[in-house]
Amino acid sequence: MLGRTEKRFGIKPDWIAADTAYGSAENLGWLVKKQGIIPFIPVIDKAERSDGTWSRSDFEWDEEKDQYICPEGHSLRRFRRNYSDPNRVKKIGGTYKYRALKAHCQACPSKQRCCPNMDARAVTREPDEDARDFARSARKSRAYKISRNKRKKVEMLFAHLKRILNLTRLRLRGPNGAKDEFLLAAIAQNLRKLAKRRPRTPQTEAIA
Ligand code: SF4
Structure with a gap:
């Protein structure tokens, strides 16, 4: 599409x-x-834990x-x-495991919250994790909230077409048929919006 x-x-x-x-x-x-x-897209993250222990997102990444x-x-x-x-440490785009020192974890006051059933904590880093980190940080911005509201506005229109105007399936065939049906549905949607914007007077209230 892009x-x-x-x-x-x-x-x-x-x-x-x-x-x-x-x-x-x-x-x-x-x-x-x-x-x-x-x-401005929520990240699919299967590494998030739901048992109350720390997830990967609780660990800070140090790129350098x-x-x-x-x-x-x-x-x-x-x-x-x-x-x-240098070939021993070179990254070739796979999933890598990062491990803490056992001595640190064994003496750690937060071990129960971090790795209660392991000697030491390990965290994996997938390919494109840098892009995922970027998407996560973008989600914290004010621009994300604005984009989310705009996205919902568009999605609501499609939901409205489907549920209220009953456009669950197209009746006309071919791309031109689909284009005509969507155009008519959009006209109906806009007319409905316009009707709602008309000023409220005793006469219009009586007609309604
Ligand atoms: S258990 Fe290990 S990795 Fe987890 S917080 Fe403590 S020292 Fe860090």
Whole structure:
């Protein structure tokens, strides 16, 4: 859709608002890193825990040092050794595991909230996690709230077409038939809106 819109109308959005169905890591990675578009999209995150223990989002990512920092301030790393061969630490786009030191976790006052059944905490980082982090931070902005309201406005119109104007299925065939039906439905929707905006006078109230 983005490609078609750009080709046909020469416009490309700075941001996109969509629902969770579009929040996969792959989609967010493509939007952020390949298209340079800000995604106001909820992130699909299966790493979130529901048992009250800390989730990955409670750990802070340190890009420069390639490590997570836990809520108690300790580092979780892929390696503890300094390898002289850079190929040993090179990332090739897979899922990586970051581990805390067992000694830190065993002595930690927050162990029950972090990893009650493990010797030490580990956190995984998926490919495109940087794009997901970006989407998460975008969600905290004021612009996200504005985009969400705009998205709901559009979605409400479609819901209204379906539920109130009963456009659950198209009756005319082919793209031209669909275009005509949607056009007529949109006209009906706009007329309904206009009718509601007319000033309230005793005469109009009597007609209503
Ligand atoms: S249990 Fe380990 S990883 Fe978790 S907060 Fe404590 S030191 Fe950090």
